[in-house]
Amino acid sequence: MRLIESQLTGIVGSVLLLDKAGGHLHHGAAPSLAKEYTHAIDGTRIGPKVGSCGTAAYRREPVIVTDIMSDPLWEDFRDLVRPYGYRSCWSTPILSHTGVVLGVFAMYSKTVREPTKAESNLIDFTTRIAGIAIERKLAEDRIHFMANHDTLTGLPNRALLGDRLSQAILYAQRYDRWVSVVFIDLDNFKLVNDTLGHNAGDALLKTLASRMVRCVRATDTVVRLGGDEFVVVLFDQDPDVDLVGATLQKLRTAIAEPVCLGERHIRATASMGVVNYPDDGATADVLLANADAAMYRAKELGRDNFQFYAPEFNATAQEKFLLQEELRNALARAEFTLLYQPQVDLRSGNVFAAEALIRWNHPSHGLIAPMKFIPMAEETGLIVPIGDWVLHEACRQNKAWQDAGLPPLVVCVNVSARQFKEKNLISHVIDALTDSGLEAKYLELELTESLIMQNVDTAVAMMNALQSLGVQISIDDFGTGYSSLSALKTFPVARLKIDKSFINDLATDENDQAVASAVISLGQKLNLRVIAEGVETDDQVAFLRKNNCDEMQGYHFSKPVSAQGIARLLNKEQGGHTSPE
Numbered sequence: 001m002r003l004i005e006s007q008l009t010g011i012v013g014s015v016l017l018l019d020k021a022g023g024h025l026h027h028g029a030a031p032s033l034a035k036e037y038t039h040a041i042d043g044t045r046i047g048p049k050v051g052s053c054g055t056a057a058y059r060r061e062p063v064i065v066t067d068i069m070s071d072p073l074w075e076d077f078r079d080l081v082r083p084y085g086y087r088s089c090w091s092t093p094i095l096s097h098t099g100v101v102l103g104v105f106a107m108y109s110k111t112v113r114e115p116t117k118a119e120s121n122l123i124d125f126t127t128r129i130a131g132i133a134i135e136r137k138l139a140e141d142r143i144h145f146m147a148n149h150d151t152l153t154g155l156p157n158r159a160l161l162g163d164r165l166s167q168a169i170l171y172a173q174r175y176d177r178w179v180s181v182v183f184i185d186l187d188n189f190k191l192v193n194d195t196l197g198h199n200a201g202d203a204l205l206k207t208l209a210s211r212m213v214r215c216v217r218a219t220d221t222v223v224r225l226g227g228d229e230f231v232v233v234l235f236d237q238d239p240d241v242d243l244v245g246a247t248l249q250k251l252r253t254a255i256a257e258p259v260c261l262g263e264r265h266i267r268a269t270a271s272m273g274v275v276n277y278p279d280d281g282a283t284a285d286v287l288l289a290n291a292d293a294a295m296y297r298a299k300e301l302g303r304d305n306f307q308f309y310a311p312e313f314n315a316t317a318q319e320k321f322l323l324q325e326e327l328r329n330a331l332a333r334a335e336f337t338l339l340y341q342p343q344v345d346l347r348s349g350n351v352f353a354a355e356a357l358i359r360w361n362h363p364s365h366g367l368i369a370p371m372k373f374i375p376m377a378e379e380t381g382l383i384v385p386i387g388d389w390v391l392h393e394a395c396r397q398n399k400a401w402q403d404a405g406l407p408p409l410v411v412c413v414n415v416s417a418r419q420f421k422e423k424n425l426i427s428h429v430i431d432a433l434t435d436s437g438l439e440a441k442y443l444e445l446e447l448t449e450s451l452i453m454q455n456v457d458t459a460v461a462m463m464n465a466l467q468s469l470g471v472q473i474s475i476d477d478f479g480t481g482y483s484s485l486s487a488l489k490t491f492p493v494a495r496l497k498i499d500k501s502f503i504n505d506l507a508t509d510e511n512d513q514a515v516a517s518a519v520i521s522l523g524q525k526l527n528l529r530v531i532a533e534g535v536e537t538d539d540q541v542a543f544l545r546k547n548n549c550d551e552m553q554g555y556h557f558s559k560p561v562s563a564q565g566i567a568r569l570l571n572k573e574q575g576g577h578t579s580p581e
């Protein structure tokens, strides 16, 4: 700007930049223009009669005003400019290489005149150079923003988190304050992505991100680490006042507000881990690692809660790591065993099937329940060989019961998502049937509804292939996976298993009653049998009978028992005395 001013006598210039919304002009550079005047016109809107600059940006063409005091374009601005003595103003729009208005280049003179040919050429040239410089600066700003922000939500990313957290720590050290860090992981986000699609998942993340930002102060930072993980840094916390508790509640409430995704309303929950500087760590890395450990603790405690960090959480993480190592060797050491839970016909009272449920007989921890190691086996991929062992063992045991003269029953085996995605699941099933000699009709595979909904077309193709072997298929945890009626019609399944969560309060909760009876009548309409799982009380049985549910499984009849336990049960039922293994 100084360079061009030095080439022109009695002329001062300014660059005004158009804001992102394209409606207002703000000063970029005006070294020689009167400061008060610069301030007075900062933020001027553009329009058809807004002095030289507002009009030039609006028209996207140069506007040469030789006499400000008489030109109609300046009518509304004459009083404003009069004290400074500017009489002519020549404004040229600065355009990007694609023709978008970036701002205006304005030259002011205190005399009434138009630019000479040489001045016009110089202004044109300078305007083009200004366009290149502004575009370059915008590109640099964009690159800097992208390097430090998450593209989906626009929130700061991991790179900026380190910087902001370190700044917050330095400030806290200097002024004897605290910094709180909240590690947030959404619960079951994968289910939303898998069942409703990635666009729905993205929309959910964006909505929750902007809600979280509204829960904290402008000086705090909400970061998206990636996936469904967020970190909130609460800056300048008073050590004597528990503000973090209130903020956590605000965050939980904001996250739990329903989110409309197409035709569905989703209520999200999150697991949160909280640490405070200086008590829980002295550096950004340690604070984040400890907040992460606290968040895992919140997950372990059933999700949808927050946990303040305690040093023993790291010990728990260490234990988990050890368990994972031991899980790798458990198959080779023959440490797994199967229990079987009988399934009963609600009309005849007969046992017609048994679900195989794995247990890990750990050398020092004793019998470990599947929820303690199946998720870990899923994470590590160990579920594939473990699941294959379950398949073989369940088929072998069922054939052994039959060979011992017991009434034939169906053995039900859970198939995990990872197993189901394995290309050779079909050949594993064929091997298990061939090795055991069990007829295919005595094997049922339980697939969860959410697993099927991850990719309906692939799942239906796989289910058809399994069905063509003669194997039966049932949908486990039905009612939790958002399957649509149109999709359900195409599933080659024999049974729906009403999820335990709808059975627990069946006797008292009207919503659960409505879901359970809807699933039963849905099954009847689609010609599918319906089994209720987790049945524990007489009231639940009475409700299921009254609503014509076909079958039940649960502690009311029997807990999962050993293979011998099933044999005893079947023996008793048939009134015989055969005594199988």
Ligand SMILES: Nc1nc2c(ncn2[C@@H]2O[C@H](COP(=O)(O)O[C@H]3[C@@H](O)[C@H](n4cnc5c(=O)[nH]c(N)nc54)O[C@@H]3COP(=O)(O)O)[C@@H](O)[C@H]2O)c(=O)[nH]1
Binding pocket: 341, 355, 356, 357, 358, 369, 370, 371, 374, 387, 390, 414, 415, 416, 476, 477, 533, 534, 535, 536, 553, 554, 555, 556, 560
């Ligand atoms: N991929 C595989 N998953 C498996 C395998 N074996 C088990 N599992 C899955 O682990 C989950 C927990 O199983 P478990 O602890 O064995 O619990 C089962 C039953 O004991 C329990 N149940 C049954 N009746 C009742 C009841 O009346 N009350 C009550 N509180 N719990 C009851 O429910 C579990 C059976 O659930 P489901 O499979 O949905 O029918 C569980 O999700 C298993 O699927 C495996 O070999 N592979």
